[in-house]
Amino acid sequence: MKTKILAFVIVLSSTFSFAQTKLADKFFENYGYVKAIELYEKAVEKGTNSAHVLTRLGDAYYNNSNSEKAAYWYEKALAEHKNIEAEYIYKYIQSLRSIGNYKEADVWFKKLSEAQNGDSRLKGYNPDEVDIFDKLTSKNDDLIVQIENLPFNTENSDFGSYMFNNTLYFASSSSSDSKVYNWNKEPFLDIFQLEVTDEDDGSQSYGASSKINADGINTDYHEASIAITNDGKTMYFTRDNTTKRNRLKYDKEGTTHLQIYKATLVNDQWTDVEELPFNDDLFSTGHPALSPDNKTLYFVSDRDGGLGQTDIYSVTINEDSTYGEPQNLGDDVNTEGREMFPFISDDNTFYFSSDGHLNLGLLDIFQSNILKDDATKAPINIGAPFNSGYDDFAYFINNETQKGYFSSNRPEGKGSDDIYSYSVTECRQQITGIAREKRTDIILSGVTVQLIDETGKILEEVTTAADGSYTFDVECGKTYTILGSKTDYVDDKGTITTTNENGKVNELDLSLRPLIMDNQIVINPIFFDFDKSNIRTDAEYELENIIDVLRKHPEMIIKIESHTDSRGRDNYNLKLSDRRAKSTRDYLLSRDISPERIESAIGFGETQLLNDCGNNSKCSEEEHQLNRRSYFYILDRDRK
Known part of the structure; x- marks a missing residue:
C-alpha cells in the first residue's frame, strides 16, 4: 500500500512539473523571461532536471543579460547531460567571458572546436557556405561607409597613406622626373606630404602636396610605405636597395630588392638616414608598421623560411635602438600567397592585405586579433566597399573618428593606384x-x-x-x-x-x-476540455494574470464564479461548472495565493445565461461560447 501511495505521489509530482514546464515554455516563447525563470526553477525544485529545462533557464538569464546566472545553468546542463547542442556551449563560452572567466571559456572553446568543426563564429567564415561571397560584398550593409577618391590622386600610382599630426604622408609616382620604372612605365615612387584640415561640417580639405621635407630620403628610385614613432622623431620607410653612389643594387639574378630605412627628425627635417640591420641583398624587406607602444616593428619579406610568396614578420625594437631576431607571424596570418601592408590600430587590431585568404579577388584587406589575448585570431575579410575584385591594400584607421584611408586599383579611380578616404557611421x-x-x-x-x-x-x-x-x-x-x-x-x-x-x-x-474593470479582474476566456474540469496550459497562462494582480494587491480578496452553456443536463452542468470553479481556485492556491484571499469558488451551471441560448435553442457555437465563462469578482475595494 505504501508503495502504491508513493508511486501516486511521484506521478502527481511528475505531472505537476510537466505542466509547469509547458507553462514556462509559453512564457519563454512570449519573452516573459522573469515568469519563465520562476516556473522553470520551481520545476527544478520538484525534481525536473531535463536538458530542456536547464538550457531554457540558461537562455532566459542569457537573454536578460544576467551572465552569472546563465553560466550557472548552462554549466549544470553540460554537467548532467551529454550531447548538448553546440549552440549552448557557445552561449556558455560567451557567458564565461562576460564574467571574466577566460580560462574556463578557453577550455570550452577547444571542446566547441572539436564538436563544431567549421563553425563560422570560430573561424570568421565558413567556406562551405554557398553565399559567402554575397556576405562579403554586403558585409557592411548595416554601416554607412562613405568613400571618396581624393582630389590629389594623379594618373599614376598614389598609395600608402599614413596620418601623423594632421599631415598625410603617401607614396606617389607623380614626379616629373624623366626616369621611369620599367614595370609600369611610370616615374619611380617618392614620399609626399600634405596638410589635412577638418572642416566644421565633418569633411576634410587637403592642401597642396609636396615631396617630404627631408635630406636624403627621396632618391631617383622607389621610396614608399612609412611609419612614424609616437614622439614624431623617427620615421621608418621602404626604399629600393641602392649603393652608396645612389645606384640600384642587384642580386645574382639581376633583381633589386626592397629594404627598410629609418630617418631622424632634426630641426623639422628628416635626416640621418640609415639602413636597418635585418635587410639583405638577397631578399626584400619593406612595408614597415609600428605597434601602438612602438616596441615592435612589423614588416613584409620574401626571405627564406616563409610560408608563401611574401610573409609578415615582427621584430623587437630594444631600448638601445637595436633589434631582435625577426619572427614570422605564422599561419594565423601568413599563407602560401601574398601577405602585405600591415597596419596596427590604436586598439591593437592588426590589419593587412592578402590574396591567400578567402577574398573577392586579388588583394583584400583583412583584420585580425592576433595581437590581442583573444581566442578568435582567424583573419576576417572586412568586406565591401573596402574590398573589391581588384587590389585593395594599405589600410589606415583613426579609431577615435572612424575615418581613414585605403588604396585600390579599382577601375573607377584616376590612376593605376589611388588613395581613397572613408568615414564609417552606423546605419x-x-x-x-x-x-x-x-x-x-x-x-x-x-x-x-x-x-x-x-x-x-x-x-x-x-x-x-x-x-x-x-x-x-x-x-x-x-x-x-x-x-x-x-x-x-x-x-x-x-x-x-x-x-x-x-x-x-x-x-x-x-x-x-x-485587467481590472469595475469590480472584476477580466482575463481572456479560459477553456476546458469537453466534459472535463482540469486546468489546461492555455488556461494556466491566462490565470497567471490573476496571480499577477493578486500579488500586486496583497489585500485584495476575490470570489470565483464559473458558468456553462445550456447544452447538457441542468444538474450535470451545475456540478461541472462547480468543479471547474474549484479547479481554478486550486490552481491559484498552487501558486502560493493564500486560501483566505479566495472567499468562494462556485459554479452556476446554465442558470445565468447571457443570451437566449437556453435548452433546445438553435444557437451558433459562438453564441454558446459566450455563456461558457468564469468571473473573478473583487470583494475588497481597498486595493493597495
Missing part, C-alpha cells in the same frame, strides 16, 4: 510609438517597454512618458519585437523589421487591455 533608425489603454484609447504613461532582438534577448528597456510615448534607437536591417507591460494590464507586443535607410522612423503603437 541607425528609430522605433517609436504611443501606449494606450485598449478599451478607452486613453494614453498610458509608466508602461515598461522592452526592445527584444530576433534571438529573444532583451536589448533595452524604457518607460513611457506622460504622453505615452517611447523611442528606441536601433540598427538597420534587423527584426525587433516591442513588448509593453504595466501593472494590472495585459501585455501587448508587436514586431518591426528595419530597412537599410538611415534615419528612418518606424512607428508601433501599443494597446494594453486592463
Whole structure:
C-alpha cells in the first residue's frame, strides 16, 4: 500500500512539473523571461532536471543579460547531460567571458572546436557556405561607409597613406622626373606630404602636396610605405636597395630588392638616414608598421623560411635602438600567397592585405586579433566597399573618428593606384510609438517597454512618458519585437523589421487591455476540455494574470464564479461548472495565493445565461461560447 501511495505521489509530482514546464515554455516563447525563470526553477525544485529545462533557464538569464546566472545553468546542463547542442556551449563560452572567466571559456572553446568543426563564429567564415561571397560584398550593409577618391590622386600610382599630426604622408609616382620604372612605365615612387584640415561640417580639405621635407630620403628610385614613432622623431620607410653612389643594387639574378630605412627628425627635417640591420641583398624587406607602444616593428619579406610568396614578420625594437631576431607571424596570418601592408590600430587590431585568404579577388584587406589575448585570431575579410575584385591594400584607421584611408586599383579611380578616404557611421533608425489603454484609447504613461532582438534577448528597456510615448534607437536591417507591460494590464507586443535607410522612423503603437474593470479582474476566456474540469496550459497562462494582480494587491480578496452553456443536463452542468470553479481556485492556491484571499469558488451551471441560448435553442457555437465563462469578482475595494 505504501508503495502504491508513493508511486501516486511521484506521478502527481511528475505531472505537476510537466505542466509547469509547458507553462514556462509559453512564457519563454512570449519573452516573459522573469515568469519563465520562476516556473522553470520551481520545476527544478520538484525534481525536473531535463536538458530542456536547464538550457531554457540558461537562455532566459542569457537573454536578460544576467551572465552569472546563465553560466550557472548552462554549466549544470553540460554537467548532467551529454550531447548538448553546440549552440549552448557557445552561449556558455560567451557567458564565461562576460564574467571574466577566460580560462574556463578557453577550455570550452577547444571542446566547441572539436564538436563544431567549421563553425563560422570560430573561424570568421565558413567556406562551405554557398553565399559567402554575397556576405562579403554586403558585409557592411548595416554601416554607412562613405568613400571618396581624393582630389590629389594623379594618373599614376598614389598609395600608402599614413596620418601623423594632421599631415598625410603617401607614396606617389607623380614626379616629373624623366626616369621611369620599367614595370609600369611610370616615374619611380617618392614620399609626399600634405596638410589635412577638418572642416566644421565633418569633411576634410587637403592642401597642396609636396615631396617630404627631408635630406636624403627621396632618391631617383622607389621610396614608399612609412611609419612614424609616437614622439614624431623617427620615421621608418621602404626604399629600393641602392649603393652608396645612389645606384640600384642587384642580386645574382639581376633583381633589386626592397629594404627598410629609418630617418631622424632634426630641426623639422628628416635626416640621418640609415639602413636597418635585418635587410639583405638577397631578399626584400619593406612595408614597415609600428605597434601602438612602438616596441615592435612589423614588416613584409620574401626571405627564406616563409610560408608563401611574401610573409609578415615582427621584430623587437630594444631600448638601445637595436633589434631582435625577426619572427614570422605564422599561419594565423601568413599563407602560401601574398601577405602585405600591415597596419596596427590604436586598439591593437592588426590589419593587412592578402590574396591567400578567402577574398573577392586579388588583394583584400583583412583584420585580425592576433595581437590581442583573444581566442578568435582567424583573419576576417572586412568586406565591401573596402574590398573589391581588384587590389585593395594599405589600410589606415583613426579609431577615435572612424575615418581613414585605403588604396585600390579599382577601375573607377584616376590612376593605376589611388588613395581613397572613408568615414564609417552606423546605419541607425528609430522605433517609436504611443501606449494606450485598449478599451478607452486613453494614453498610458509608466508602461515598461522592452526592445527584444530576433534571438529573444532583451536589448533595452524604457518607460513611457506622460504622453505615452517611447523611442528606441536601433540598427538597420534587423527584426525587433516591442513588448509593453504595466501593472494590472495585459501585455501587448508587436514586431518591426528595419530597412537599410538611415534615419528612418518606424512607428508601433501599443494597446494594453486592463485587467481590472469595475469590480472584476477580466482575463481572456479560459477553456476546458469537453466534459472535463482540469486546468489546461492555455488556461494556466491566462490565470497567471490573476496571480499577477493578486500579488500586486496583497489585500485584495476575490470570489470565483464559473458558468456553462445550456447544452447538457441542468444538474450535470451545475456540478461541472462547480468543479471547474474549484479547479481554478486550486490552481491559484498552487501558486502560493493564500486560501483566505479566495472567499468562494462556485459554479452556476446554465442558470445565468447571457443570451437566449437556453435548452433546445438553435444557437451558433459562438453564441454558446459566450455563456461558457468564469468571473473573478473583487470583494475588497481597498486595493493597495
